[in-house]
Amino acid sequence: MNIIKFLEAFTSETLTTGTSSRRESFSQFGKFGKNMALAAIPFGLAAVSSKAFANDIGPTPATPVGALQFALTLEYLENEFYAKGLASGVIPGGGREEKVFKQIAKHEASHVTFLINGLGGPGAANVPAKPTFDFTVGGAFDPFNENGIGAATAYQQFLALAQAFEDTGVRAYKGQAGNLISEPQLLEYALQIHSVEARHASEVRRIRGLKGWITGIERGAGMPEATQAVYNGENVTLQAGFNTATQFGPGAGTEAYDEPLNTQQVVDIANLFIV
Amino acid sequence: MKNTVNVHEVNPAFTDRRSFLKISGLGVVGAGLLMAVGCSDDDDATGPITDDQLPGVRNGIFDLGAGDLGILSYAYALEQLEADFYTKVVNATGFASTFNSTEQTVLTDLYKHELIHRDFFKAAITGALTAAGLDPSARLLPTLEFKYGTLNFSNRDQVLATSKALEDTGVAAYNGAGRYITNPDYLLLAGKIVSVEARHASAIRSLIRPDSADFAGDDIVAPSNGLDAAKKPSAIIPVAAGFISTPFTAQFLP
Incomplete structure (x- = not known):
């Protein structure tokens, strides 16, 4: 059973079965875990050991499984960030923000589970361990008001980090597309997360009073300088030889296209938050 | 390009638009069905396309063709539709009064982005055809014409929907x-x-229902696994065709 056949077996049996509960679906995926771990080995991919993720993460292999491992690490980060944010009480309750961040948190948790199961299930050799995250970046931020910066300021920092993570996520998945081109079903799943x-990024940006799309390399009002790496390289106006700035200028031209980040660029961003 | 033969049954435009919206609302279900069907390895093996699968006119009707050129032509058709729609939106009578300033900014940005996408595909396909030694005047999808039935471009709710x-x-x-x-x-x-x-879709959904999770709602992002919809060309084209008055076919796309 190769990786694709495995995923097809899973999707056809559970994802689309109306009577199957979410929990059942995931446990069904888990049953395939051992097969999956074995199936992944023929790809010739060195499993990324948990030791490699004990501290700073390194680039994952430019392979389909490497791309999934890379994606999972980002989803670990986002999932923990939103779970802590919702638990911290800094997100204003009862209105748009709470609904939005509950929805985003739900998706990130689903993505973590989906990718773990896709890599063989909990504890499988191909599943990287969750890094230890420090969202204060050594005390520079206090997004959960853990250090008493005050709920209002903490929330603004939470929003800024959320924007950075979502815009990074969009660029990171895009940068892995080439690594998945040999596995069409995995590519499609990655696109469906990607x-x-982007929907998340647009909404978080709009909550912060920005446009939903990225103009040039502008990180936007209120974004810490430390997040600039998320936006560098977004000012491309030449797409396959076509000048996107000709009609409406470089602003609209760069907004109309999101640019990829390569694995190392994303690793460097993520390592800011890994201790 | 003059077309004399329609390849699909043309329903009254208003019905088309309604069915389009209806089908779109079933995105999650549609994606689930596609996933259930699964995909044999053969489905993905597009391989080198033969000359008789190139984009071009067959029996008087343009066919999008197979392979990468077919997919590019397909994307060009969809971007033509979006560009045409937003051109009509921003030029409609009363645009500045129908929509508040935030909505005007969003719709004007979308107008610009989609025109850029459309013209990009025209340039990219022309370049790809030329590089392959093919004649763009015969192989490039022509400029399509569109119909919107009774859609009132001065009605905020209809335009946003x-x-x-x-x-x-x-x-x-x-x-x-x-x-x-x-x-x-x-x-x-x-x-x-x-x-x-996707950023556009999120923003428009947020304009329609701002105090909600609709920007990535359970109706479009499957709550069971957090995946957005994915549909094959054969599931998209019949729906989009409700807006497109220029006939074309996609015999060689999945």
Whole structure:
């Protein structure tokens, strides 16, 4: 059973079965875990050991499984960030923000589970361990008001980090597309997560009073300088030889296209938050 | 290009629009069905296309063709639709009074982005055809004409609902087409565009229902696994055709 056949077996049996509960679906995926771990080995991919993730993460292999491992690490980060944010009490309750961040948190938790199961299930050799995250970046931020910066300021920092994570996620998944081109079903799953990250990014940006799309390399008002790496390289106006700035200028031209980040660029961003 | 033969039954335009919106609203179900069908390895093996699968006119009607050129032509058709729609939106009588300033900014940005996407595909396909020694005047999808039935471009709710359907459909179309692209450069370009379409869809949904989770609602992002919709060209084209008055076919696309 190769990786694709495995995923097909899973999707056809559970994801689309109306009577199957979410929990059942995931446990069904888990049953395939051992097969999956074995199936992944023929790809010739060195499993990333948990030791490699004990501290700073390194680049994952430019392979389909490497791309999934890479994606999972980002989803670990986002999932923990939103779970802590919702638990911290800094997000204003009862209105748009709470609904939005509950929805985003739900998706990120689903993505973590989906990717773990895709890599063989909990504890499988191909599943990287969750890094230890420090969202204060050594005390520079206090997004959960753990150090008493005050709920209002903490929330602004939470929003800024959320924007950075979502915009990074969009660029990171895009940068892995080439690594998945040999596995069409995995590519499609990654695309289906990629566009959800983009929906999140747009909404978080709009909550912060920005446009939903990225203009040039502008990180936007209120974004810490430390997040600039998320936006560098977004000012491309030449797409396959076509000048996107000709009609409406470079602003609209760069907004109309999101640019990829390569694995190392994303690793460097993520390592800011890994201790 | 003059067309004399319609390849599909043309329903009254208003019905088309309604069915378009209706089908779009079933995005999650549609994606689930596609996933249930699964995909044999053969489905993905597009392989080198033969001369008789190139984009071009067959029996008086333009066919999008097979392979990467077929997918690019398909994307060009969808971007033509979006560009035409937003051109009509921003030029409609009363645009400045129908929509508040935030909505005007969003719709004007979408107008610009979609025109850029449309003209990009025209240039990219022309370049790809030329590089392959093919004649763009025969192989490039012509400029399509569109119909919107009774859609009132001065009605805020109707325009935003149609915009939402178009953007969600665009996301599902790119998500579902990616697996059929063989050239990594084209795949990356599609990836650069689809996330912007998703940003659009989110913003429009948020304009319609701001105090909600609709920007990535359970109706379009499956709550069971957090995946957005993905649909094959054969699931998208019949729906989009409700807006397109120029006949074309997609005999060689999945």
